[in-house]
Amino acid sequence: MMGTGILYITIKRRKLIKQRERFFRKNGGVLLAQQMASSSRGVESSTKIFTVEELEKATNNYAADKIVGRGGFGMVYKGVLPDDRVVAVKKARIVDEKQVGQFINEVVILSQVNHRHVVKLLGCCLENEIPLLVYEFVPNGTLFHHIHNNRGLEWLSLENRLRIATESAGALAYLHGAASIPVIHRDVKSTNILLDENYVSKISDFGASRLVPIDQTQVTTLVQGTLGYLDPEYLHTSRLTPKSDVYSFGVVLAELLTGRMPLLLESEEDKTLATQFVMAAQENQLFHILEPRVMREGSSEQLKAAGELVRRCLSLNGEKRPTMYEVAVELEVIRNNGK
Secondary structure (H helix, E strand, O other): OHHHHHHHHHHHHHHHHHHHHHHHHHHHHHHHHHHHHHHOOOOOOOEOOOHHHHHHOOOOOOOHHHHHEEEOOOEEEEEEEOOEEEEEEEEEEEOHHHHHHHHHHHHHHHHOOOOEEOOEEEEEOOOOOOOOOEEHHHOOHHHHHHHHHHOOOOOOHHHHHHHHHHHHHHHHHEEEEEEOOEEEOOOOOHHHHHEOOOEEEEEEEOOOOOOOOOOOOOEEEOOOOOOOOOOOOHHHHOEEOOOHHHHHHHHHHHHHOOOOEEEOOOOOOOOEEHHHHHHHHOOOOOHHHHHHHHHHHHOHHHHHHHHHHHHHHHHOHHHHOOHHHHHHHHEEEEEEEEO
């Protein structure tokens, strides 16, 4: 009888191993290995392959009270590793070939990025039915939430808005030019800017991002991005450049200065904040759309400079937009003018 029990356990264990190997292949494990092998740097030593058991234990078997975010992609759970590190575990809702590609893309990109204002990827798990990504935990939610749902918070001063904008612009400039391989984020928006315990910004969600060749221009077969933030030139030509991120970042800047949503569904004439902001700037009506607190705290010179920078970022002609590096430098100057 004992021999039968041992045989049963052995067979069950082998089935589990085979199942996990099958999930590993289905979830792009082979593709990931190939991508990493062809990468100039490969996986950073800090990027770990987690087991199913480690992440189940960390999240209390994905308990409902561990959910810290949800969206079309699936769920994000708060977890605690054995070394007491707090992590965010991103679990996709369903898995298809497109999602696996985005998952692998995010691992490849973030394993090569090391910047204090980019969310850090700690590792992934491929042996589960649904692949998982593990990040550092960023506790204070999204910039979008603080702009639109937390009006009146003392910390959300003009100085802090400009600081967060400068930090985020610097991170995007790094991705465009200083990373080992240039990266175009392709989905810059206020929900993809997270805030840590000190309200320091972290750029997140690189599933749609693209590693780009040296000429930094790419024709894509599928336009990706979010309505309200999407570069019109990229939408019409499918030609992706770093200036596409600049346009999207211009919308984030407009959100920070006006407190308004990127899509203005209640307005018949101006459906987007981008259109409304540019028209206000061109008609010398900028001060009519800025948030009252921003108006109170900023000097006329400072606010005009910020408004002009946003207008240039939102140019319909990508060549007329500044680079992200130029945006970061100008934002630092605008911040200092208010001190």
